Amino acid sequence: MSSTYGERIPVTKGPQCRHSPSTSCGDCRLSGICLPIALQEEEVARLEDIVNRGKPVQKSHTVYHQEQEFSAVYAVRVGCIKTVRTTQDGKEQVTGFYFPGEIFGMDGISNNRHTNSAIALETSAVCEIPFDRLQELSSTLPSLQKHFFQLMSSEIAADQQLITQLSKNSAEERMAALFLSVSTRFSARNQSGVRFRLPMSRGDISNYLGLTVETVSRILSRLQSAEIISVDNKEVEILDFEQLRQIAAVA
Amino acid sequence: MSSTYGERIPVTKGPQCRHSPSTSCGDCRLSGICLPIALQEEEVARLEDIVNRGKPVQKSHTVYHQEQEFSAVYAVRVGCIKTVRTTQDGKEQVTGFYFPGEIFGMDGISNNRHTNSAIALETSAVCEIPFDRLQELSSTLPSLQKHFFQLMSSEIAADQQLITQLSKNSAEERMAALFLSVSTRFSARNQSGVRFRLPMSRGDISNYLGLTVETVSRILSRLQSAEIISVDNKEVEILDFEQLRQIAAVA
DNA sequence: CGTTCCATTGAGATGTGTCAATTCAAGTGG
DNA sequence: CCACTTGAATTGACACATCTCAATGGAACG
The missing domain is CATH 1.10.10.10 (Winged helix-like DNA-binding domain superfamily/Winged helix DNA-binding domain)
Incomplete structure (x- = not known):
């Protein structure tokens, strides 16, 4: 793991392509960042089936709110998203910044509620990946399951890096x-x-x-x-x- | 999520039982804490097959070292484990304390190396769960897959709570x-x-x-x-x- | 072209760190 | 069983990085 924080995903450069919001996963130039390299073409197609592509979000609008029911994880396509946690006594903590190709929203899995709000820092577009369908798909695609375990583990590593920074x-x-x-x-x-x-x-x-x-x-x-x-x-x-x-x- | 940090797992009390290190998962009085409540008896048996139960660790000895190849996650049976991250410039950060029934070691999944060392704070016993076999098993047991997604998500939530504390x-x-x-x-x-x-x-x-x-x-x-x-x-x-x-x- | 929000800069306050001395607890070997 | 050693914990005095409060400057937007 690199020692600057925030780099949640091992990065490989994908092929260049157009910017259209309707670009499919297979064609998306971010695929090297957000998708498991290991996935076969046919597997990518199955993943594509469940992804809602390129939902637009205006600056300072939220993708989801803290406490809201968890139903999906998200990939940034365009723009930048911050995640923010509000404590019971009203303090706010920015817990992460997410750039194109990076995945966010995995905090909500444990108790089916988001523990953060996700807010666009500029006009952005995000791909929504419904989590129940992702789970199903993961059962039949071992490399996808592994990829998501890795993604979550990267998030843990990134958080721990921030902890170290804040502390030391x-x-x-x-x-x-x-x-x-x-x-x-x-x-x-x-x-x-x-x-x-x-x-x-x-x-x-x-x-x-x-x-x-x-x-x-x-x-x-x-x-x-x-x-x-x-x-x-x-x-x-x-x-x-x-x-x-x-x-x-x-x- | 409770607002004190470190509580990674929703807790349900299991039945009381003896303290023997060879106790099976089904009988372990911690099962309510470390196992998915949802698992069927027959499913618990299959999980049991892959778990190395009750490995003893002396005080201040390590379960695994940072940088060491990742091969398993662990559950605390007896004692207490701390995880420690050493930065490249030699600073050390304690990233967590783990009590009986809690799972640790999930940091290493993303790049197949541990990003922390795990050290016993007192004479302890841990159950080792080989991760490759856990992945296989997860593919056939959806509730187990879900449980591990949740466990990792809890770890993220706990880390973010610590971030907030350190920051605010x-x-x-x-x-x-x-x-x-x-x-x-x-x-x-x-x-x-x-x-x-x-x-x-x-x-x-x-x-x-x-x-x-x-x-x-x-x-x-x-x-x-x-x-x-x-x-x-x-x-x-x-x-x-x-x-x-x-x-x-x-x- | 004002209004508003964001960013910069200064001066002074303060929580926590640093350094140092002392006490306490736990082993260890004579 | 008792010095002796060693590491952990406590307490005090002082320093300093960062915060707080306050004023000013600049950019964005209707």
Whole structure:
């Protein structure tokens, strides 16, 4: 497992293709990320049958609400989704950011209710995979079953990485690690990992990393004066990967 | 999901029975905790076939090491197990405590290597469940497949609860929540949830909660002077559940 | 072209960490 | 069975990273 957090899925690049929301799984250029590599063509077809493809979600709208009954897991096709947990005393915790090809919503399986809300950070599209049908299909497709065990295990590993960051790393280290993670995930989709636009606000970042917006802002300024990154609102350019990695204590 | 963390599994009390390490799953008094309630007798028998029962582990010995190849998940029969993640730069993070009836080791599934080490906090016994055979069996027993999806999802939920605690709660709140969680888990096994012996050291607690031993010690003293709990080394008695719940911000 | 929300920056407060000393508990070997 | 050693836990004094509060600046949007 890489030591930047948030990379939930071993990534292999899929073939390029058009952006249409109705693209089938077999043709989707994200298939290398979200689908088990191991699946046969015929198996992909069976999976496709149960997937509701490309449901659009407007910015700041939810895919599902916390406490809502769990019925499906989701794959991001376009955009970016955050998951947020609200505690009984009203505190909110951002528990993850999900980029195209990544799967979210697996928290709800244990008690049939979602323990998070999923909210679009920008206009997005998600594929819905009804879980009961996925379970049935998994019984007859061992490689699919295995893939979902692996997906959930990746989520556990990612969460534990965040736990470690929150528990043991400084604000600067956490931010460096987050930037590296986001960069890696852009690269995985053949987009620039050097220059990119952050889909999330400072508030989302600070909440996720257990900091305040002010601290996030100050650290961005610091990293900028050190010429490690360049930030203009949500546009980020990484100027010095080596130093960033060193700060993230990842090397 | 309860709002104290660490409770990974919905608990139902099983019938009382003897303590022998060779007790079969069907007879084990923990079966209500670690087994799917839904399994039929005949199905339990098939699961039993693949389980290596009651392997003993001495205090501070490991069940598996981080980086070691993943081959099985484990259930605690006797004692207590902690899982620990070591980062590349040598920091250690305790990611969980596991009590009798609870399952651990699911982190390793995604890349076939464990991302944690599992270490016994006291002389313990664990049941080993080879994962490849569990996968096979799951394909033919839908309720078992579902149970393992749920188990992994519980682990995710527990990890996210810890994330929230680390990110949003004070040292005192984290400790109160931990005591409540431990208490609940003792109760689930028909042991006293009021007076119990902590299996873990101050160091383990502080590490898990993202604090220092000194802070843990000070907070214990504070909770003791406030007559909320009484502590004598590892012996704990909860004197005022109501206040403890209030502190944990769980109510 | 105001209104509103988001981001930045500063100054001061504080919870928790660090360092250090002491006590306590548990073994171990003489 | 008693020093002796060793590691764990407690307590105090002080430091510092990050938070809080407050003011300003900038971007987005109707």
